[in-house]
Amino acid sequence: MSALLQTVAGPLSVSDVRGPVLAHEHLALDLTRGAGSAATLTPGHRAAITEELVSLREEFGLALVVELTCRGMGRDVAAMARIAADSSVAVVAATGWYYEPVRPAELTRTSPEQLARTLIGEIERGCGGSGIRPGVIGEVGSHGELPGEAEAGALRAAALAATSTGLSVATHARFGRGGLAQLELLTAAGLPPHRVSIGHQDLIDDPAVHRELAASGAYVAFDTVGREGYRSDRVRLRLLLALLESGFADRVLLSCDVWRHGYLVSEGGMGYGHLFRSFLPRLRAAGVDEETIDGLTRRNPLRFLTGTDGASGAREAEGRAPAGGSGR
Template sequence: MPGAAGTIRTVSGPLCPSAVRGPVLAHEHLALDLRRPGRPAAFLDGRHEVAIVAELATLREQFGLSLVVEQTCRGMGRDVAALARVSAASGVAVVAGTGWYCAPFHPPDVRRADVGRLVEILTRDVVDGIGPARIRPGLIGEAGSHGDRPGAPERRTLTAAARTAVRTGLPVATHTRLGRGGLAQLALLTAQGLAPHRIAIGHQDLLDDPAVHRRIAAEGAYVSFDTVGKTAYQDDAARLRLLLALLDAGHADRILLSCDISRHTYLAGQGGQSYGYLFRTFLPRVRAAGVSGDVVDLMTRRNPLRFLAGPGLPGGQASATRSR
């Protein structure tokens, strides 16, 4: 079954984790369409492909960027053919996703389907591949909910995500609205038999609640600080404070970092923070706060590789959270 532990499924085929020597962006978008009234810029399409390729290629040259986990799933304007083109042109490996986002973006057929049917749909994506090129996803995500607890349609799509993950061996990455509802997601997913270490709870850098972060990590799931640079939602000083609190609590091995570029105005050429904000702006602040290079590598490379490929990879621990 695709998704067996030890390999990562990319848009160009299986990838051995040991071949990934540079950092990973654990939650990004390279092609999507989330346009709704009041959100006219919430898309990335062929008009932006050249700029996206240029950004990723530059990050590969300057920072060794090796892998992007692209979490555009069903109902979000997914375009796996575009992901394959971007990966080939930039030289950066890309993981594609499947699953369903939060309820406002569920396609009509999802609202009518039971969990069994939803599992069939996702399993077909994983086993047979997506689109004419039969590109296989490497994770289920970003599987979403919209409030403190998933609504009825979201409970069905999240349940289907968990059951498909158990069946296929893929991990599940979630979307939470402003970081809320992560514990409820974790409880629902694990109730289906999905191990916590196969789950990443999304957008936790938007939730100013260190106790929730500690609990997610203590239960064995990954805590995604994946909207780095989106200062309209959260100041980076708060992000850094929350990150350091989680590190000081001993959970360096449960942190994922990324920028969640989800509209064309975030691209560098349009004056946005770009995919490189994590490397150029945020990580220097993390290092200045006393976080060692080993921990930075853990958060940006070894953790996402273990999340994608499964447990058993070497280097899952860091010797210290911060320099003393």
Template sequence: MSSTATPHGPEPLLRTVAGALPAASVGGPALAHEHLVLDLDLKGDGAAVLDARRHGPAVSRELAELREEFGLALVIEQTCRGMGRDPGALARIAEESGVAVVAATGWYYEPFHPAADLAGASVEQLTATLVREIHEGITGPDGRPTGIRPGVLGEVGSHGEVPSEPETRSLRAAARAAVATGLSVATHAQLGHGGLAQLDVLTGAGLAPHRICVGHQDLLTAPAVHRRLAAEGAYVAFDTVGKESYQSDEVRLRLLLALLEAGHADRALLSCDISRHGYLRSEGGQGYGHLFRSFLPAVRAAGVDDDLIDVLTRRNPLRFLTGASPEEG
């Protein structure tokens, strides 16, 4: 499991698909919320898919190019139960690209809940499922054990301003599993809504705010909500960078700068949330590198220096995963 850094404690470790990785060895930036393999194809049109065979090689090439060009060192891959997760494919992509990958567990928002997991299951039963997977490893798509253990709980989802009853159960289970195993929780807040309610559910189940990242806040044009989440101690994810059909990067930049100016630079996380094959560079999309090629240059042009960029892209993701404080990062 992840270990929390203390002045006299063990070196914090990340749990990647290739095994334990010292956080101190991660010298380059991280993408805090991505998908490398997934299947969210509810419409049947094949758009919301990243297939291991068809698209995996292109994903590996993109990550390898970003490692060479920008020093990309880590991807937090948040495809969880019911989202077409494939831990073996993640291991291959990590090996081929030379970029460390952290896999996830948990449940996405309600339309993607597997009935076999959620129907009639208590919070205690759901927690036991997650803890077992964290300790024993993820089962592959073929039903066989892989031995690959999750390093984060995410993206645990809800939609609307208040989680539904099944979503509340899955959030509580994620919080309890995080407390039991030392992992952190990243959420899916549909279109940015419901983050404060998610935080209340997670902390109410015993999880410390600094072990929580509230997702997709760059889709919510509400700086006051961002400030409140950060003030409570949670991480605030600006993690759909480049998805212009949802929100312009101009607005994302303004929202991020507002959070930084409010003194919460140590609580912001950045990523692109590539979640369909049409977003890949090989298919004409913005790709995983949009953050580095387009958005961060705009952040720098707005007056943010390289040390603060390192906070946003490296130190904060590592603190989130390990539970370290800013003083320890």
């Protein structure tokens, strides 16, 4: 029997995901409290977002978006469901808590065990009475080399909920810092490393950290591709090639992390398609073959979401994508 993903439209067989996956994006959020007025993707942006996803589905076979807007980030799962239906691109919604500057008050007065029960309730019954169930826990955040007290509680809660429900956990490591500490905390709470994706690792120029994370079995997310103001794609490419050359092609996730409306193509930004239109061609020019690119953009995120260790494999995710389904 094929493994199933939980999407905003209900369960989806992994074997039906035949095109690439964007492993860390946002389609509907409001971070004005923590990041300013530009940090929004509102109902007014919905048509432009849908148009972008339709274009990527038609041109590159985009099959799935992992939407990591969680509690306290202005999450709108109903909007995600409408975008998924209108674009014919599947969307996985998330639950969890972001990093400290935008933490809800509930994090300061509640134990990790109680927080975990809140997450489990959303995973089993849906978000906010919508009936729309999340398929991943994330982006659970911290903002320094070590998580703060509230951030550590949210990470422990994520691990407890993940071990109880079978979902995987995606983190937000601000500017790439603190990923090893996040992983240590999550695994100490009982979560296997292959069910963890450490976020924003393309923002630190530290191949040794990337190798250590990957060697543990965790996924290393190069998920701010195209964000030149943070790190150039030239450096991202060098870091990614180093990780591939070290033998960790099965531990990498790729995405663009669109979280400001100014990043949309309609507003002159890089858009959700920068990975396919700019970065992957440079990866191919560097000699990376299509089998590896299909792994980076499809098989790896499917293994991560389903919690299947790459060592044993998720056979449904290992099938070759049809022509045009790996980012061409």
